[in-house]
Amino acid sequence: MEGGNQTSISEFILLGLSNQPEQERLLFFLFLIMYLITVLWNLLIILAIRTDSHLHTPMYFFLTNLSLVDICFTSSSVPKMLANYISGNKAISYVGCLTQVFFFIGFGGIDSVILASMAYDRYVAICAPLHYTMIMTQKVCASLVAVCWIWAFIHSLIHAVSLTRLSFCGHNEIPHFFCDLIIVIRMACSDTLLNDLLVYTVGGLTGVMPFIGILISYMCIFITVLKIPSTHGKKKAFNTCGSHLAVVCLFYGTVIGVYFNPTSTHTAQKDTASAVMYTIVSPMLNPFIYSLRNNDMKRALRMLFSRKLCLSL
Template sequence: MEAENQTNVAEFLLLGLSEDPELQSFIFGLFLTIYLITLLGNLLIILAICYDFHLHTPMYFFLSQLSFNDICFSTTTVLKLLVNIQRQSKSISYTDCLTQVGFVLFFAGLENFLLAAMAYDRYVAICHPLTYRFIMNPCLCGLLILLSLIISIADALLHSLMVLRLSFCTDLEIPHFFCELAQVIKIACSDTLINNTLVYLVTSILGGVPLLGIVFSYTQIVSSILRIPSTGGKYKAFSTCGSHLLVVSLFYGTAFGVYISSAVTHSSKKTAIASVMYTVVPPMLNPFIYSLRNRDMNEALKKLI
């Protein structure tokens, strides 16, 4: 089978979650509903934070950034699936596929750093309450967002440019509902050792360091909460970070679930279904977690609605 240069590849085929024609309408309705809930929920969070002066704090500033990122993340992965089902087509152009790879990496990386920044904010608020306003000043918050953007962009560009060096053969079917980096690398017929090594190395560093920061922050938070004498004080302190802890558990839990499922099973179809839990479900559930467990957010949403 003779390899053809990547510049001559016109398009890839996204096989989606199922090739059964009878399930396409169900999948379309399900993902359209999920996407609209994600869009509406996160948009309400952003509007509530913008219009309620009491929510103009570092914690809610990071939350608004997370909500905007979730909208973009969901749009990047779900919208092409909906369009392809509606058009009864599986094709995605080479350029669009690489663009999607880059945006997925960017928004997933940014989500990772935003969760770490929010964990640091909660650590300062609970462990150093007297100096919270001094430490978490607008300059530091903006710097954290800027660094997150720069690192996420660099990561996305690095992997996208490395995919450009790959050649693809006649088998251009991607067993997924979006162009995931690992799946694109798998169908390449040129040497992918450098790409795979880079994926594992960069993912370990950019994923591991923020996760270690989150674990350290919550270790210190739990230690501080346990030293609070009153039960009411413990509950109040825990309630300020309970929502974020649930979001962190959901994001990393589903991400590790996808990693483990891909390592245990060789079925690309099962991996694609597992990826739904990582890319689609967290952005949809995050607004519910923050609104249901946060009294200030509840009141702001009631005023807005």
């Protein structure tokens, strides 16, 4: 091999979650159902918000974008896994693997930054309610979302391009159901120092910095809520943040556990289990968390279903 940016293999083999045919059939139907629930329920959230004028507020604008990104995020890995189970062919091309890394990191990064934007929205609503409409204008919200998308895909492009400089010498079996950045880096037979540095620096900006922003926002919210004299007022303030906090814990708990732990602590089983949580389970549960705990969303969904029912009759 003459160039550092060349590879001796043209495809990778995604080993998936099991190599037993019986288990693979069960996993196929399980993840197909979970994927369909994720797509359909997030689409319902988007339609309900768009058709109910009462929900045309910053909080639900961010929720619409979160639902859209969740669909794209889970679609970057699950359909390929399902196709592999159907065909029995677990191969993914070298270019296909890099493409999967690009979109997976991109949509994951957007998810991260949108969650931080939603925390900022809750901070302004609770800590500066009199200035909320002046601060969280339509232009500001659109700008925040645009920055989320632009930065996340710059981040993913950096990682995808950096992978092209690595050499892969024969061993092409990935013990995962998608091309995970960390595992692909570990499979390289050339120097990966630059790639590791990018994971902990550029990756940190996209993953850890928004998380720190969320923590700071909620510290300020907690202090403000404690100053509210009435118990009802405190409960109402906390209820507006409960759904978002649940989603944050579910998403960041698994992501940080996989990508920001020492390499020596990683195992294929641990990484795969965590990946299932944040790539499949979290996007599926997010719309349920927001709809079941939110009376406005329940009303909007009822109106959407009743409207569809009337049209069908």
